[in-house]
Amino acid sequence: MLSIYTTNDKAQWAGYVGRSAAYDFYHTWYYHNLESPEAARLYVYEEGAEFIAFPLVLRAIEGTIYKDLTCVYGYTGPIASAAFNLLQPDFIQRFKQAFLQQLSDENIVSIFSRLHPFFGQEQLLQDFSGIFPNGKSVAIDIRVPLETQRAGYHKSYRQQIRILREKGYEVRQATSADAIRTYSDIYIENMKRVGASDFYLFTPTYFEQLLASPEYESKLMLVYFNGEIVSGGVVICTNKIMQIHLMSTRTAHLSLSPPKLVIEETSILGRELGYEFINLGGGLNFKEDSLFKWKAGFTNLFKDYNSWRYVANPEVYAKLLQEKGLSAALDVDFFPLYRYQKQD
Known part of the structure; x- marks a missing residue:
């Protein structure tokens, strides 16, 4: 049934x-x-x-x-x-x-x-039908010893994490409304810097609600420097997998890449709590771009990442494309194609 x-x-x-x-x-x-x-x-x-x-x-x-x-x-x-x-x-x-x-x-x-x-x-x-290969998702296996994990980092990552610690950057878990509001501001700054659409401009209320669920364990992992919040991400833990969600950094601190410290500290916490993997995800729009390469600097563990793109009614699908003046052979990575907006 x-x-x-x-x-x-x-x-x-x-x-x-x-x-x-x-x-x-x-x-x-x-x-x-x-x-x-x-x-x-x-x-x-x-x-x-x-x-x-x-x-x-x-x-x-x-x-x-x-x-x-x-x-x-x-x-x-x-x-x-x-x-x-x-x-x-x-x-x-x-x-x-x-x-x-x-x-x-x-x-x-x-x-x-x-x-x-x-x-x-x-x-x-x-x-x-319709399984579509989008590429790879980057993951860290935290079942192995921490030193084995670190040995898998790109050499520059180990150096950058050490420099961040030496300069006084530190990661703390935060729960206060003020911390959530500050992190939301950083996130909005980050999204505007990369030209994200309004869909991704989440409010402080959204972050508060995301962190409040009884159905999963969540933590706001923030990077502090001289008492100021400069970076962080929402870490959500479910069934042995940790997802670092919506990670962002103040523009003034980008050069030192404090999110690298968030990822390492999350891996340490994950071991303490009995989790097995951190899923870092892929690149922007599923591509093996600079974001993907940044994540891949932590590990050589990659998971196939697919989407399901299923046409349930081919006749109507074709009719909708025709009405929009679109060809089914249009070379764009977008589904369903009848919702695609041509660029001027």
Whole structure:
């Protein structure tokens, strides 16, 4: 049986996530309620104790009766009551049939979802189509001794971290409203410096709410210099994985790269708390760019990072492209293509 839950169904949503074999904070009710409270949906196919749950965000396609599905910011994709390689093929087929029928009933044209680099969700979605290779995500294995981890750094990173410590930069966990407000200001400064869209200009209230969830463990790791907050990031810990989320630095301190100290101190804390990996993510727009190379200076552990780009109704998809004057062969990395805005 396939059921659909919204953010009004907190207990059910949280229950499925909590019973999943693997999940991250991006899947939780709390995060979806924060990011997209009106449009978030949890599609659940269930047979007895077995289930597959897929958090998605419903969007209307303007001027039509059709809709599409996307995901919240971050690594989401489906979760399940067992590891995907342990699900029976006939169970997966029944999920597929029920899910496709639901897409048809809701007039869904397409689905876009980022996948989680640690969970092997491709084993479920390969029975559909549309798995798209976005590149690599950078991860640090903190099960190894700290000195082994440090030996994997680029030589200049070890030197820079040592210099930061010698100059008096230090990392502290912070919880006060003043610290959160100051960090929000730094984050906004950072986003404006790199030309980010308004979507990424999160307010102090957003950070306060992100840090307040009972569904995952979160910490605000801040770098102080001479008593002033100059850098930091939100570290969110779920199921042995630490995500360093929304890391930023004051422009005046960029040359010394204090986020490197945040990453090392997070790895030390993670060992103390029993976590296994830090996921640093990839480059901007999934590219192996300067940001990716910066992250790769910490480690040579890379995870395949994919997205799911599924066309549920090819006929309507093609019609929407035609109405926008777009060709399906257009060479841009964008999905669904009918939402692409041509650049002047």
